[in-house]
Structure formats: structure tokens, C-alpha cells
Amino acid sequence: MDRLKGKVAIITGAAKGLGAADARLFVAEGARVILTDVDDAAGSALAAELGDGAQYQHLDVTSEAAWEALIADVVARHGRLDVLVNNAGIVEFGDPETLTEDTYRKIMAVSLDGVVFGTKHAIPAMAANGGGAIVNMASIAAIQGEPTFAAYSAAKGAIDAYTRATAAYSIKNGRGVRANSVLPAGIDTPMVQSLGGKLAALGAAAPVHDNATAMNRLGEPVDVANLVLFLASDESRFINGQSHVIDDGASVIAGSTVPRTDR
Structure with a gap:
């Protein structure tokens, strides 16, 4: 308990899935958490469930103006910003030959632009109080070729690279902000559960799900949230x-990054 005591954190995409798991752990560990999403009903319900340690605010991560307003409001209300978890993202299928411009731009806007704009406005807010921690949600799709969702892989690879750029900038300019990325495999979230139907719509077979090995085994959201908590805390x-x-070793053995969901 109290691993984040006194810290103020923003989590994007917090209404469900990995973001919701992060929010639950952060509140349990003493943080004041601002849950953000575009799913206002789910986000508000989760904030109410979590109690006084949480509040929900609508945020379109693709808008720099919205980011600027959010962070200014958080600092005005709470006096500081210590942690930013850039978790918001979407996945749509499309290989390098069939990917549409609309799909490509939508994925990059939500996944990558959100990280860029959030980071830009979080750094000075954190630096004003001596620093903080940014945790960016990438994916093993960033490092393991996956032909059926090329734009998603590109966005996650860019997020991973941008994380290193952020860390280097902060170090060289004395901003006191740490930045790390998290690259999960398939995790049992609503987004991952939707992949089977999307693959079927494309006429593609879902990969083999093998509970006997690490290949394509679904993790639980709390598995990722525990790592995010550590990276957000002073322990790291x-x-x-x-x-x-x-x-769970999936990236070091043969197999697709997309798990089956018909468990």
C-alpha cells in the first residue's frame, strides 16, 4: 500500500481494459487518479466505484488543445502532476497493401498523437515539482512482425521510439521526467477480445491458442498494471x-502476436 501516496496521475483510455486495471491499482496505492476516456458512461462509473481517489474527465487524446486544458485543470485543482500513463489506443486490421488511409490516420492519431501531445504538456507540469514518470503503452507488435495490423504495429513502434526520445530530452535538459514503455502481448481486454471477430470478417483464421506453452496465452490486465505501477512509482x-x-515469453518463440479469444 501507499506506493503512490501523494502522487497525482493521469491515465488515458481508463474506462476499461488495461487503463481501468491501472486506475484500480493506482487508487489502491494512494494516488489521486484522473481517469480520462471518450467513453463517458464507463469512465464515470469506474471513477464512482473507486471513490474519492478518482475522478473522471472526458479527453480526446488526438486534440492538443484538449490536452493542454486537461493538464492545466489538473494542476490548478491538485497543485501538481506526477504520473502520466499514455494507455489510450485502438486496433484495426489492414496489411501493407490493403490498409486504407482513413484507418491509418485514425490509428496514428489516437495511439501516437495522443502520446506526443500528452508528453508535451506533461513535461513542464511535472518539472515544476521536480519531475515525474511517463509510462507509454506500446505492444510487442512494435518489435515482432505482424502482417494483419500494419498501422497498429507502426504506431506502437513509434511510441516505443518516442519514449526513448522523451527520456533523452529530459535527461539532457534537467527536467526530471522518466519515460518508459510497456510492450504487452495479448491481454484479456475488450479490445483484444474483439480481434477474433475482426479477423473473421477479413476471412482470416485466428491463430492457435496454446495453454500448454507461452505461445499466444492471454495475460490478465493486472499483469500489465503491476508493471505500470512499478514504473510509475519511485521504486523504479x-x-x-x-x-x-x-x-510470458511469446516474443522469443514462434507464434503470432494475436491470441485466440474463443477460450
Whole structure:
């Protein structure tokens, strides 16, 4: 308990899935958490469930103006910003030959632009109080080729690279902000559960799900949230600019990054 006591954190995409799991742990560990999403009903319900340690605010992560307003409001209300978890993201299928412009731009806007704009406005807010921690949600799709969702892989690879750029900038300019990325494999979230139907719509077979090995085994949201909590806390104060793969070994054995969901 109290691993984040006194800290103020923003989590994007917090209404469900990985973001909701992060929010639950952060509140339990003493943080004041601002849950953000575009799903206002789910986000508000989760904030109410979590109690006084949480509040919900609508945020379109693709809008720099919305980011600027959110962070200014958080600092005005709470006096500081210590942690930013850039978790918001979407996945749509499309290989390098069939990917549409609309799909590509939508994925990059939500996943990558959100990280860029959030980071830009979080750094000075954090630096004003001596620093903080940014945790960016990438994916093993960033490092393991996956032909059926090329734009998603590109966005996650860019997020991983941008994390290192952020860490280097902060170090060289004395901003005191650590930045690390998390690269999960398939996790049992609503987004991942939707992949089977999307693959079927494309006429593609879902990959083999093998509970006997690490290949394509679904993790639980709390598995990732535990790592995010560590990277957000002072326990990881000497970890900066690093990529953290969390996949139960899936990336070191043969197999697709897309798990089956018909368990």
C-alpha cells in the first residue's frame, strides 16, 4: 500500500481494459487518479466505484488543445502532476497493401498523437515539482512482425521510439521526467477480445491458442498494471528510457502476436 501516496496521475483510455486495471491499482496505492476516456458512461462509473481517489474527465487524446486544458485543470485543482500513463489506443486490421488511409490516420492519431501531445504538456507540469514518470503503452507488435495490423504495429513502434526520445530530452535538459514503455502481448481486454471477430470478417483464421506453452496465452490486465505501477512509482527511479516486454515469453518463440479469444 501507499506506493503512490501523494502522487497525482493521469491515465488515458481508463474506462476499461488495461487503463481501468491501472486506475484500480493506482487508487489502491494512494494516488489521486484522473481517469480520462471518450467513453463517458464507463469512465464515470469506474471513477464512482473507486471513490474519492478518482475522478473522471472526458479527453480526446488526438486534440492538443484538449490536452493542454486537461493538464492545466489538473494542476490548478491538485497543485501538481506526477504520473502520466499514455494507455489510450485502438486496433484495426489492414496489411501493407490493403490498409486504407482513413484507418491509418485514425490509428496514428489516437495511439501516437495522443502520446506526443500528452508528453508535451506533461513535461513542464511535472518539472515544476521536480519531475515525474511517463509510462507509454506500446505492444510487442512494435518489435515482432505482424502482417494483419500494419498501422497498429507502426504506431506502437513509434511510441516505443518516442519514449526513448522523451527520456533523452529530459535527461539532457534537467527536467526530471522518466519515460518508459510497456510492450504487452495479448491481454484479456475488450479490445483484444474483439480481434477474433475482426479477423473473421477479413476471412482470416485466428491463430492457435496454446495453454500448454507461452505461445499466444492471454495475460490478465493486472499483469500489465503491476508493471505500470512499478514504473510509475519511485521504486523504479533509476529506470529510464527502457522498453519493457511483458508477454510470458511469446516474443522469443514462434507464434503470432494475436491470441485466440474463443477460450
